[in-house]
Amino acid sequence: MTEITSTGRDLSTQGWTEAYSRSVMDTFGPPQRILVRGEGPYVWDAEGTRYLDLLAGIAVNALGHAHPTLTAAVSAQLGTLGHVSNFFGTPTQITLAERLLQLAEAPAGSRVFFTSSGTEANEAAFKMTRRTGRTRVLALEGGFHGRSLGALALTHKPAYREPFEPLPGGVEHLPFGDTEALEAAFAPDAVAEHGEVAALVVEPIQGEAGVRELPAGYLALARRLTQDAGSLLVLDEVQTGMGRTGSWFAFQQPEIGGGIVPDVVTLAKGLGGGFPVGAVLAFGERAATLLGRGQHGTTFGGNPVAAAAALATIGVIERDRLLAHTRTVGKVLRRAVVAAGNPLVKDVRGRGLLLAVELTRPVAAQVAAAALDAGFIVNAVAPDAVRLAPPLVLTIDQALDAARFFAGVSVETTAPEKDD
Template identity: 50%
Template sequence: MTTWQDDASRDLMSLGGRLALLTRGEGSSVWDDEGRRYLDFLGGIAVNGLGHGHPVFVEAVSRQAATLAHVSNYFASPAQLELAARLKRLAGTGESGRVFLANSGAEANEAAIKLARLHGGKTGKTSILVLNGAFHGRTTGTLSLTPKAAYQDPFRPLLPGIRAIDPTIEALEAAVDDTVVALIAEPIQGEAGVVPLPDGYLARARELTSRHGALLILDEVQTGSGRTGEWFAFQREGIAPDAVTLAKSIGAGFPLGALITFGAASDLFSPGTHNSTFGGNPLASAVANAVLDHIETEGLLDNVAARGAQLREGVGGLPLVTGTRGAGLLIGITLSAPVAGEVRAAAHERGLIVNAPADDVIRIAPAYTIGDAEVEEFLVLFGEALAAVAATIPTPTETPA
């Protein structure tokens, strides 16, 4: 008798993952094919902002699918226009802002690269700055923005003209000059281990890019749509970028991404320079409208902030934990030893889904809807996983057998 692992090995590309065969979900719980329940505190990697099977999500998909699911980009739809206006309002672009709707964060970031190239065509500049530790996607273009040898080397040559610098204000000040067409950065580097930019970084970046005529483009694929307790992480810093990308939680599980432009950057694209067959389709747009409206009308941003603070305080006294970083419900829990992989596995064994983006960091990104019950269950299961791993680590006076 074959197993689902056999089927996956036979039929799917060998790309890793697949820890279980999940068959259904409700709220912050998912179940596998054997009926085992897991508490989902990864949320599809910061995607399932309303959890699983939320009535608002289900109703929006059902209603729009029965009405109009897809039209070509020769046409507009009411849901598309509503979403574009909503995103401009939430991002605070003012009247001059514009929105391009895509299918994913990688697609949104590809559009951002083209935006930078168009700006360069007007100014003669060619150099795009990115930050060490960044992750912007796995397409050829976005991979070029992701300075990690293990990701990039098998696919070279990549896009030219991209230069990586350390994520420090000093490196920023040394790098931004009149040859730079754009700086592309994440306010919090999720895949690096939930690493926020230094205090004052975005304000200094805004000042320097403006001075030298470069675009400031922020990748908020993970941090946008309310994940940090603000609609966008840049709003915490009191600045406005030239463009911002988002995806993940914007559709709460429905594939959707967006590029939002501000000011003069909104005039760079023109007919024929970019488009997408499925981008901004009525079904995806209607779901995003329903999700974002629910987050706003139900005050879920307040819950994101409150539950994030509750979780950071709760893990403080657990074994191996040395601290936390991030904002809202994008939290990196730092460990005293490089055992994050073991902790993730121990949590999985106990029915808790988290992940390990770095050797000494556990990342959590649960639904915006979590309450006391989910927080308490997480702390129990996570504490048990930490204690189990801690028990395997030799003390300074012990020597391994």
Template identity: 50%
Template sequence: MIQQSTPGDWQERYHSALLGVFGSPQLCLDHGYGCIVVDSDGNEYLDLLGGIAVNALGYAHPAWVKAVTHQAETLAHVSNFFTTRPQLDLAEKMLSLAKAPEGSAVFFSNSGTEANEAAIKICLARKNGRIIALDHAFHGRTLGALALTHKAAYRQPFGPSAIDVTFVAPDDHGTLCHELDKGDVSAVFVEPVQGEAGVVPLSREYLRQVRELTVCHDALMVVDEVQCGMGRTGRWFAHQGAHITPDVMTTAKALGGGFPIGATVTFGPHVSGVLTAGQHGTTFGGNALACAVACAVISTIESDDLLAHVRKIGALMSTALQQCHPSITQVRGSGALLGIQFDSDIAGDLVVAARDAGFIVNAANPSTLRLAPPYVLTEAQAQSFVDALPGLIDSVRS
């Protein structure tokens, strides 16, 4: 059990110095190792959220630290008037992992929302029309990506968007057909797994239908793999399970394993040549330090066979969680991205109870806990949470 103490002055300092867009921080974290984080009072927590699906290798992984240190000592940043070997290495590796055809290309940015902004500009520059997004979608909080984010409370304070967006229900083939038949659609954006919605995977059949329909209607298919990409589901990219090739893919989060980086991948020359010199850019995107760290993350996932480990851990946890308490109605997702659905709105209380017991988890919505742990989570660590969860559920229900 975590030792409770009166919060120190960090809370006052936080609220007096930082913009209050995140509410009150739960803890002041000091350091971490593996899948463990330690707060400023010395309490340890098993982090099953991984910085919201970011810290693929956990904390202070030797390969990650080595890459940061070496590249920082060598060359951290140059302007986009130049390139660097880490940038070239990472771009070529990304195209290989994405199984992108000849004529494909990569644009590096600093975050997932920036990766989606680039994708939006590509789509609209090619064909200026409506963009179709899905109900419960989350694509980011900058104004372009925000327009494609379904939750009205996120969008309404900032007025109408310049982007014409139509939302349709996920896995609804008929409605998608109807909207595309109108003939004014530039692109369809989908998350193969809707993470912020509560870890809700789209069916493989639906992903294939989106691919077929967009081809028929001269619209681009964009897959947002910001949260579910870079190995989180046990595949490099979740859409690969449907055996499709999109037109554009975005990813971030686990790509840098904690270092800010995003990527927009264009598949084929019909998309890669849309934006020309000067039509898009970034100062920090693709800097040598970020690219070197991302290369190290990918190399470690490959050398340590972490995709297989993620698949194994995900399968074990899914089975065990489904059986551990009658109030759990469903466990969604795969690999290191799972949503635990409950029969009542107890997720928020469970986050607090779990934290008090030494586990960091997240409430994706009132009735769903989201797990997005580091890929290095051990079976024993996973089991420790499974063993603790029934008691935590009973405590909040009572």
């Protein structure tokens, strides 16, 4: 039954959806559901239906919804000091910077710049590349680094780029994971034609491209080439950082990073457990001093509440041993989905709790819709891949619930693929 408030507000899904279409810009399309509350890895819609949230706001809600420690930390900080300009420092801001450098095992002289989002973090990193005195920047096909003009220049997808061209120049996109192309970009003939490389910007695992991991040895080669050329190695860990893959940063896993030390790492998403906060970690004195006084800024970056949220998130991950938990639950989920033997499922790729269920047919959108109807929130990240990025607090039993859905889903239960 439709509930109408005394002010005439229709609280049904239809009422909220109609209000959304009248008041919110049409940049995302109509909402799939109207969500009204959450607890742990679950959310409820306006009709009272419960969903297991296997997307976590796209790898954001690391601790799930309404986590008591995070809620208490944000409330306490708001009750003490909510916001000050960056003319002033605060204990939470300073402590968070120290903690991030510690977790990243950053060398002496390293520093942090705080932002409010991953796009802003990558925008700051892009500006850092300009301060090298060079303008040639390398990025990878399939990469996604944000929607501002600078971050969009690094992003490869033509559909995102073309409506806003011309974008800031100097960016070249190399084939994903192609070591020969990477070496060729640093070769003398390429330098003679295009100039010295200012930076190489890569994601250790490309989330928006379908959870694609760089091949073993790629980052080690990238580190050697950039070091020899005096170029920056910038790792976009906006989606992979803060425990998402089972370590604080994906590059810390030997199979991915091979023990490298990057020059710059960008963070956001899971850093604040749901509260908007991002960061740029500059490793070593050279990278840390590229941006000088007055050359960059932000109003909300590193504000006390955001920093308190991030510190609380880090604290819970440590206290509850969620890095090991993420590795364990991720393995259980992967194995259970594959072991079910559904002919629609080809494989599961990814690390920790950043996974993609590979499909044998390009019906990811239909599978995601079927999942929603069955009470699971997933993401059709590619035509033949469904992304899973649940809260790090997901239990083994909840993971097995998700696996049972993938065991039973079939193309017969979904609408046929439509031609564009």
